[in-house]
Structure formats: structure tokens, C-alpha cells
Amino acid sequence: MTVPAAEVRGLVRTYPPSRRTSTARTALDAVDLTVPVGEVHGLLGPNGAGKTTLCRILSTVLLPTSGVALVHGVDVARHPDRVRPMVGLAFGGERGLYTRLSGRRNLRFWAGLYRVPRTEAKRRVDELLERVGLTERADDRVETYSLGMKQRLHVARSLVGDPRVVILDEPTNGLDPVATREVRALVHELRDEGRTVLLTTHDMAEAEALCDRVSLLDGGRLLRTESPRTLGGWLSAYERIDATGVPPQVAATLAGVHGVTEVERTNAETLRVHVSSTSATRQVLHLLLEAGVTSMATSRPSLEEVYLHLFGQKKLRV
Numbered sequence: 001m002t003v004p005a006a007e008v009r010g011l012v013r014t015y016p017p018s019r020r021t022s023t024a025r026t027a028l029d030a031v032d033l034t035v036p037v038g039e040v041h042g043l044l045g046p047n048g049a050g051k052t053t054l055c056r057i058l059s060t061v062l063l064p065t066s067g068v069a070l071v072h073g074v075d076v077a078r079h080p081d082r083v084r085p086m087v088g089l090a091f092g093g094e095r096g097l098y099t100r101l102s103g104r105r106n107l108r109f110w111a112g113l114y115r116v117p118r119t120e121a122k123r124r125v126d127e128l129l130e131r132v133g134l135t136e137r138a139d140d141r142v143e144t145y146s147l148g149m150k151q152r153l154h155v156a157r158s159l160v161g162d163p164r165v166v167i168l169d170e171p172t173n174g175l176d177p178v179a180t181r182e183v184r185a186l187v188h189e190l191r192d193e194g195r196t197v198l199l200t201t202h203d204m205a206e207a208e209a210l211c212d213r214v215s216l217l218d219g220g221r222l223l224r225t226e227s228p229r230t231l232g233g234w235l236s237a238y239e240r241i242d243a244t245g246v247p248p249q250v251a252a253t254l255a256g257v258h259g260v261t262e263v264e265r266t267n268a269e270t271l272r273v274h275v276s277s278t279s280a281t282r283q284v285l286h287l288l289l290e291a292g293v294t295s296m297a298t299s300r301p302s303l304e305e306v307y308l309h310l311f312g313q314k315k316l317r318v
């Protein structure tokens with residue numbers, strides 16, 4: 001069997017209490033995950049799910065508390081020096097960029113850290129600048145770059161060591177549609193080159209556009225790994241129907257409809273019905289019309305609400 005690009009078994013990471021948090025936090029709770037070579041794998045989850053922690057462990061920035069994390073079969077905790085050259089990590093925003101230096105100087109600096117020989121570094125940095133469309137602005141200070149340019153520089157930085165595994169933490173967060181498209185095109189290129197890409201996102205559309213498979217994380221637990229198509233199918237079936245002036249007996253009938261996951265009053269007049277299938281939506285709308293209710297609207301819940309509902313026993317947040 002071929003060795004996976006990333007493999008995680010029973011991975012636990014606990015953060016001890018700090019000045020910010022009075023109790024210890026379990027950021028990863030017995031996570032198992034296998035990412036085959038060449039896959040674009042999405043880590044999808046709400047804030048605090050543990051996505052960044054997993055990326056940091058796989059890129060040797062952070063040690064696991066227990067369990068095993070392997071990159072191309074090499075243990076990140078035992079042999080970080082062997083793992084490091086195989087992994088390129090890109091965080092979003094300004095983290096990790098020297099904003100008073102130019103893009104070119106940033107990349108040369110990183111090439112030095114990766115011990116790329118000088119002449120090779122010059123060539124590689126020029127190539128990467130060209131590749132991410134920054135050649136013309138290469139000698140300007142990074143602080144003058146737009147968010148999209150900084151993001152592309154991050155991707156370039158992650159590639160300086162010619163890694164087999166590229167880890168991108170929220171690569172398109174805060175970008176406008178044009179910049180988003182550029183970064184996504186870069187991710188496709190990385191896959192076409194045979195690299196493995198692990199990326200984190202809050203955004204299902206992003207996961208669908210980029211990933212071969214997606215893992216849902218919540219509260220440090222890996223809930224499920226699926227193709228984005230399967231996930232998209234689940235998500236599109238979820239809907240909320242807000243209706244005003246619903247008689248109490250009709251509300252009770254709605255609660256009994258197969259596929260209705262919750263019925264709640266959001267205020268004195270409005271009833272919110274959560275459904276998890278398109279046939280349930282049709283039936284609820286039909287029952288409301290039959291009861292003479294004319295004021296109703298449907299909307300999509302947030303991704304977070306949906307996967308809490310899909311996997312967690314927690315209540316939907318509205």
C-alpha cells in the first residue's frame with residue numbers, strides 16, 4: 001500500500017490554562033485522518049473547531065499531546081527535521097510576513113530558512129513571484145500590498161522549499177471574488193503538479209470548489225470525511241421556514257412532519273421551522289397554506305447550524 005501524504009491516529013492536543021483561558025482546552029480530541037498523496041483535502045469547521053491546531057501539528061510548529069501524526073510516513077514529533085522540508089505552510093493575513101520588507105526579500109529570507117542554495121534561491125524566488133503574479137510589485141514593501149497580493153505571497157512562501165504537502169490556512173479569507181479566483185487557480189495548479197494540499201475553510205462553497213474530500217471538524221472532533229458533493233447534497237436540503245400567525249395546533253402538526261428537525265418561536269408572532277429535506281419543505285409550506293398562513297419566507301441556515309444538526313446533539317443556533 002502506498003504511504004499516505006498525511007496520516008493522523010488518535011491525535012490529541014490540549015492547551016494548558018493560560019492568562020486568556022482559566023481551564024485547559026482540548027483543541028483536538030482523538031482525531032483519525034488519512035490524506036492520500038495528490039488529494040486536495042479540506043478541513044471545514046466553525047471557529048475553534050481545531051483546524052489550525054491540526055495544520056500546525058502537521059507542519060511541526062506544534063507538538064501533539066498524544067497520538068501520532070505522520071507526513072509521508074515520517075513522525076512529526078520524532079523527526080520534525082525530516083518532516084519540515086516536505087511541508088509548506090501558509091497562514092492568512094499578515095501573520096508570518098515581514099511587512100516592511102519587499103515580497104522578494106520575504107521569499108529570499110524563507111528560501112534561506114529552507115536552506116535553498118543561493119543561486120537556486122534567486123531562480124526559485126523569481127519563478128514563484130512570476131507564478132503568483134507579483135513580479136511587478138516584487139520590490140515594493142509588503143505593507144503596500146492588497147490582501148489578495150499578501151495571500152498570494154503566502155502561497156509563494158509555502159512553496160519556497162518545493163514541498164510535497166502544502167497546508168493553507170484559510171487561503172481566501174477576506175478576499176474579493178477576483179482574488180479568491182486567483183488563489184483557487186493556484187490551488188488547482190498545485191494539485192496538477194501532484195502535490196497534496198490540506199486547506200482549512202469555514203466556507204462550503206470553497207470546499208466544493210477546491211477539495212476532493214472534506215473533513216468536518218467540530219469542538220476538536222473529526223465528525224466525518226466526505227466528498228464535497230455528498231456534503232453539498234446534505235446542506236442544500238437544509239432550510240428554515242419563518243411564518244407569522246401560525247395557529248398553535250398547526251405548529252404541533254408541523255413538528256410531527258417527517259424531516260422537520262425543530263420548530264421554535266423566534267418571537268411572539270413568528271414560528272421558525274427547521275427542515276432537513278426538500279420533501280419536508282414542500283409539505284410544511286403546503287400545511288401552512290392550507291391553514292391560511294400567507295406570510296412566510298424560506299432561508300438557508302449557516303453551515304455551522306447545519307453540521308451541528310447533522311452530527312451534534314446541540315440545538316440549532318439562530
Ligand SMILES: Nc1ncnc2c1ncn2[C@@H]1O[C@H](COP(=O)(O)OP(=O)(O)OP(=O)(O)O)[C@@H](O)[C@H]1O
Pocket residue numbers: 015016018021025026027045046047048049050051052053054
Ligand atoms: N495558543 C492557544 N492557547 C490556548 N488555547 C488555544 C490556543 N490556540 C487555540 N486554542 C484553542 O483551541 C481550540 C481550537 O483552536 P483552533 O485555532 O485550532 O481552531 P480553528 O478551527 O482553527 O478556529 P478558527 O477557524 O477560529 O481559526 C479553540 O478552543 C481555541 O480557543
